[in-house]
Amino acid sequence: MFTKILIANRGEIACRVIATCRRLGIRTVAVYSEADAGSRHVRLADEAYCVGPAASRESYLRADRILEVARQSGAQAVHPGYGFLSENEGFAEACAAAGVVFIGPPVSAIRAMGSKSAAKALMEKAGVPLVPGYHGDRQEPAFLRSQADRIGYPVLIKASAGGGGKGMRVVERSEDFEAALASCQREASASFGDDRVLIEKYLVRPRHIEIQVFGDSQGQVIHLHERDCSAQRRHQKVVEEAPAPGMTAGRRAAMGKAACDAARAVGYVGAGTVEFIADPSGSFYFMEMNTRLQVEHPVTEMITGQDLVEWQLRVAAGQPLPLAQEQVPLRGHSIEVRVYAEEPEKGFLPSIGRLVHCAPPAASANVRIDTGVEQGDEISPHYDPMIAKLIVWDENRERATERMLAALSRFQIVGVGNNIAFLSRLVGHAEFRAGTVDTGLIAREGEALLTADAGLPAAAVEAAALWTATQEQRRLREKAAASLDLHSPWGVADGWRINADLGRRMAFSAGEQRRELSLQYGRQGLSIDGEAVRISTAANGLLRYAAGERHTEATVVALGEQLHVFQGGRHTALTLLDPLAHAGEEQDADGGLAAPMPGKIVALLVEPGAEVEKGAPLLVMEAMKMEHTLCAPARGVVQAFLAAAGEQVKDGMELVDFKAAA
Numbered sequence: 283m284f285t286k287i288l289i290a291n292r293g294e295i296a297c298r299v300i301a302t303c304r305r306l307g308i309r310t311v312a313v314y315s316e317a318d319a320g321s322r323h324v325r326l327a328d329e330a331y332c333v334g335p336a337a338s339r340e341s342y343l344r345a346d347r348i349l350e351v352a353r354q355s356g357a358q359a360v361h362p363g364y365g366f367l368s369e370n371e372g373f374a375e376a377c378a379a380a381g382v383v384f385i386g387p388p389v390s391a392i393r394a395m396g397s398k399s400a401a402k403a404l405m406e407k408a409g410v411p412l413v414p415g416y417h418g419d420r421q422e423p424a425f426l427r428s429q430a431d432r433i434g435y436p437v438l439i440k441a442s443a444g445g446g447g448k449g450m451r452v453v454e455r456s457e458d459f460e461a462a463l464a465s466c467q468r469e470a471s472a473s474f475g476d477d478r479v480l481i482e483k484y485l486v487r488p489r490h491i492e493i494q495v496f497g498d499s500q501g502q503v504i505h506l507h508e509r510d511c512s513a514q515r516r517h518q519k520v521v522e523e524a525p526a527p528g529m530t531a532g533r534r535a536a537m538g539k540a541a542c543d544a545a546r547a548v549g550y551v552g553a554g555t556v557e558f559i560a561d562p563s564g565s566f567y568f569m570e571m572n573t574r575l576q577v578e579h580p581v582t583e584m585i586t587g588q589d590l591v592e593w594q595l596r597v598a599a600g601q602p603l604p605l606a607q608e609q610v611p612l613r614g615h616s617i618e619v620r621v622y623a624e625e626p627e628k629g630f631l632p633s634i635g636r637l638v639h640c641a642p643p644a645a646s647a648n649v650r651i652d653t654g655v656e657q658g659d660e661i662s663p664h665y666d667p668m669i670a671k672l673i674v675w676d677e678n679r680e681r682a683t684e685r686m687l688a689a690l691s692r693f694q695i696v697g698v699g700n701n702i703a704f705l706s707r708l709v710g711h712a713e714f715r716a717g718t719v720d721t722g723l724i725a726r727e728g729e730a731l732l733t734a735d736a737g738l739p740a741a742a743v744e745a746a747a748l749w750t751a752t753q754e755q756r757r758l759r760e761k762a763a764a765s766l767d768l769h770s771p772w773g774v775a776d777g778w779r780i781n782a783d784l785g786r787r788m789a790f791s792a793g794e795q796r797r798e799l800s801l802q803y804g805r806q807g808l809s810i811d812g813e814a815v816r817i818s819t820a821a822n823g824l825l826r827y828a829a830g831e832r833h834t835e836a837t838v839v840a841l842g843e844q845l846h847v848f849q850g851g852r853h854t855a856l857t858l859l860d861p862l863a864h865a866g867e868e869q870d871a872d873g874g875l876a877a878p879m880p881g882k883i884v885a886l887l888v889e890p891g892a893e894v895e896k897g898a899p900l901l902v903m904e905a906m907k908m909e910h911t912l913c914a915p916a917r918g919v920v921q922a923f924l925a926a927a928g929e930q931v932k933d934g935m936e937l938v939d940f941k942a943a944a
């Protein structure tokens with residue numbers, strides 16, 4: 283076995299590989315770009331080397347620099363993860379030339395599967411079922427169109443060199459074919475430097491089912507069952523699970539055999555995935571083979587109890603596969619979701635920024651989190667904005683679904699937009715629960731999946747109000763402790779008690795919605811809308827309180843103007859509407875300015891008789907431990923102040939005699 287491995291990747295997969303190496307006592311060498319100097323994979327690895335600037339082309343794709351690090355560090359093998367150089371035959375060759383083991387299949391297998399067209403030709407020979415289509419060399423538009431006409435519409439034009447859902451066009455009618463072809467070729471040549479395409483029958487409501495295969499250098503090839511990755515958005519996987527819903531033992535054996543045949547046909551060694559598209563009748567067809575570890579490999583690990591990275595390392599070191607086909611376990615059900623920094627409501631635009639707060643659900647035997655970031659880290663614009671993969675396991679699909687929903691409801695992120703609520707709606711969707719997901723579900727149900735629950739939750743508003751009040755009191759206590767005036771009534775932090783019971787209205791908004799409540803500061807503590815509240819914890823973002831029989835727990839994170847409240851599995855971002863900020867606007871321009879809440883006058887900012895412009899600050903009052911400024915409601919004259927600095931004033935008391943200009 284190896285004693286030192288270089289990981290030519292970043293993010294969650296780099297961290298994932300490091301975890302296995304650590305368990306096996308193998309030293310790890312990380313490479314990183316300048317943008318990733320402080321990232322989690324660098325922190326976890328035993329050694330780390332910078333290989334260039336942020337842009338992948340200049341760092342994670344620089345085979346030469348990465349191999350130089352392998353030489354310097356004495357790593358015996360390179361794990362490429364997924365993406366980047368993982369399916370790059372040039373890199374695999376360069377590793378061999380440098381005397382470093384490439385943890386992946388032989389170069390010849392990468393090459394054979396590198397082109398979807400060539401792979402299909404090969405699979406056809408090996409007797410693996412293919413989607414009806416054309417995958418030959420001829421590329422003249424008229425010829426391709428005649429092939430599409432022969433296959434029958436709708437057809438799918440696919441870039442032969444494609445990947446990641448790019449370079450695909452669905453064509454519904456013959457007359458649209460040539461325009462779609464041209465656009466597909468443009469995208470293919472821009473993305474993959476190769477404009478060749480193939481044409482397939484476009485299956486309606488298909489499922490994406492893939493088989494995990496493994497080969498060793500002794501010539502054995504086995505499979506570790508299937509994964510269903512039908513929940514896709516724009517041909518990209520969003521949720522993956524194993525086993526596939528509705529899979530029968532017979533069909534699994536048939537697909538498994540086809541996948542192993544495909545792998546054997548290219549002399550496969552290591553971890554690979556054979557992707558099939560399955561139609562509702564149960565027929566399945568080869569799509570492509572990915573010659574690397576997949577993003578969604580954890581669901582296979584959960585149902586088999588195996589560590590696929592360990593298998594990769596053993597096979598790369600020349601050891602035989604740890605299990606024979608009939609020994610591969612299949613236990614329970616596992617689901618994975620990809621938690622992304624993106625804004626589903628804004629067309630899934632990536633969301634860049636700092637993870638101000640990042641609290642995934644607790645890991646356990648049933649819940650696994652694979653991530654490359656922690657609270658405080660940045661989601662950078664340079665790479666895929668994945669935050670984490672959340673994986674759950676349970677005895678059956680129904681329970682695994684419930685577990686996933688529970689885990690998602692506990693996943694808290696503040697600082698970047700994220701798809702957690704979207705994923706919850708997707709996993710909770712009737713079709714997902716029924717196990718009848720096809721690849722078009724997200725597109726069809728987009729509206730429902732994107733619509734946030736209506737209404738501002740009362741519990742979130744209540745928590746935000748209590749949090750605001752307790753934090754004000756805390757700040758006050760700190761101020762009093764630091765102050766010399768130990769007897770100042772402002773230092774009394776056990777409630778507001780200048781008068782007996784003082785009320786205060788608090789309003790919060792979230793988007794277009796607004797909700798108000800009234801908070802009373804009584805001798806016994808706080809009440810909300812007349813109901814006494816007993817707060818047991820209000821620190822470090824955690825709020826626990828009881829009101830009557832209700833016991834509530836919430837997490838509250840302040841960021842900028844907003845309070846992010848996590849309560850009852852919901853995340854609500856609330857803005858406290860300052861009743862004083864707009865107070866002036868609500869006053870009659872002519873006449874007086876009244877105190878909108880009880881407080882103390884801190885300062886008068888202009889002389890009586892002063893002519894002022896609209897919006898000019900007139901006086902500052904302190905209320906609920908915060909300073910607020912009252913401003914001129916219009917251009918006019920301050921005739922007189924009706925309260926002096928230092929004076930306590932009651933709610934509604936006239937403070938300024940103001941005369942608006944004509």
Ligand code: ADP
Nearest residue numbers: 444445446447448482483484485490517569721
């Ligand atoms: P990529 O390599 O870009 O991931 P794939 O060939 O794996 O491309 O296809 C990605 C997805 O596109 C599939 O999971 C499936 O949802 C859809 N797809 C591919 N081929 C077909 C087809 N013939 N009919 C319908 N959908 C297809």
